[in-house]
Amino acid sequence: MTKPAGILTLLLMALLIPSQGWSIPAEEEPPPDPHLNEPKATTIVVRVVAHGAMVIGREVGGARVTIADAATKQILATGIQQGEAGDQNQIMRTPRTMEEPIYSSRPSAAFTTTLELNRPTFVEISAEGPLAHPASMQRTTETVLLVPGQDHTNDGIVLHLYGYLVQVERPKPGDSLIAKEDAKLRASVRTLSGTLVRPHGDWDSRKITIYGEVLIGNRIVERLQMFYSGESSSFEAPFFVPAVKDAPDGIMLRVVATDLSTGNSGMGTATYPVITERLNPALRH
Structure with a gap:
């Protein structure tokens, strides 16, 4: 009769060194995804x-x-x-x-x-x-x-x-300006999506610095404080037209809007020839 210790030894050997009749079935791996490398x-x-x-x-x-x-x-x-x-x-x-x-x-x-x-x-x-x-x-x-x-x-x-849409509206870009006369600069300021900039609006012009400049060549000859005109998105300021001898090639008007709190800034420019005043022929006699 086989001793109990011998039976335990045989069972352990069967588990550790399985024969063909004692094999343990392996877990089946899932099949590979046929679409794994497809776009x-x-x-x-x-x-x-x-x-x-x-x-x-x-x-x-x-x-x-x-x-x-x-x-x-x-x-x-x-x-x-x-x-x-x-x-x-x-x-x-x-x-x-x-x-x-x-x-x-x-x-x-x-x-x-x-x-x-x-x-x-x-x-x-x-x-x-x-x-x-x-x-x-x-x-x-x-x-x-x-x-x-x-x-x-x-x-x-x-x-x-980032930015603003700034457009010079008056004087009409390209029009001639008469030397030594007072004129008025008007510009519109909008967001890049086209919405209006105005006081007390969602885009409050009181929080935006808006100014104009008169340039001869690359030289700024006057800086202008722009004020809301009361019309949709328009701002204006008076300026003085230089003499012809001082601006033989005309002048440039530049309007700048900037809001440091949002990082938005925009600029609009327009150029103008400067001419001497032409008298009405009827007034020459």
Whole structure:
């Protein structure tokens, strides 16, 4: 009769050195994913906004968006952002938590594309606008990692453009100015999204430094304090037209608006020939 200790030894040996009849079945591995290396459709929303203001939409010509592979510089998508500037009450006055959408809570302009990605890809997303105002156009670029199948929707990837739209309105650019006469400079100031800058508004002109300058060549001959005219987004100041001998090639008027609290600054310029006063022929006799 086999002793109990011998039986235990035989059982341990069977477990440690399994024979063909004592083999322990291995766990089955899952089959490989046949689509693992296939490109995945990835939807990307890009929204270009005026910093501290609204979305850059059709009112100011929209913005051009380009998405390029950061490593190879290959352009993956490009197009024009068009649409509405968004709901001013929702964007500027509605409190919200960090994860809540700001610009997509109501319809607003955006650029949307779907990329076929087969690997995580660093891309450079660039935006320039507003396209209807070349003199005030700004450009910015962000580098973002896109992951296949991970969509960027709702607000999407938001790019901010800094600045103001500043346009000299009076005197009409290119008109001749009569030497040694008093004249009035008038300019409009708006955000890059086209919204009005005025006292007590969402974009309060009292917080913005707005001034004008009279230049002969590159030399500033007079600096002007601009005041709100009472009309939509317009500011004005009187100035003195130099003598013809002092400005043989005419003058330039320059208007600058800057807000240090937001980092927004904008500039508008216009040039004018200066002429001597022409008397009415009827008054010569």
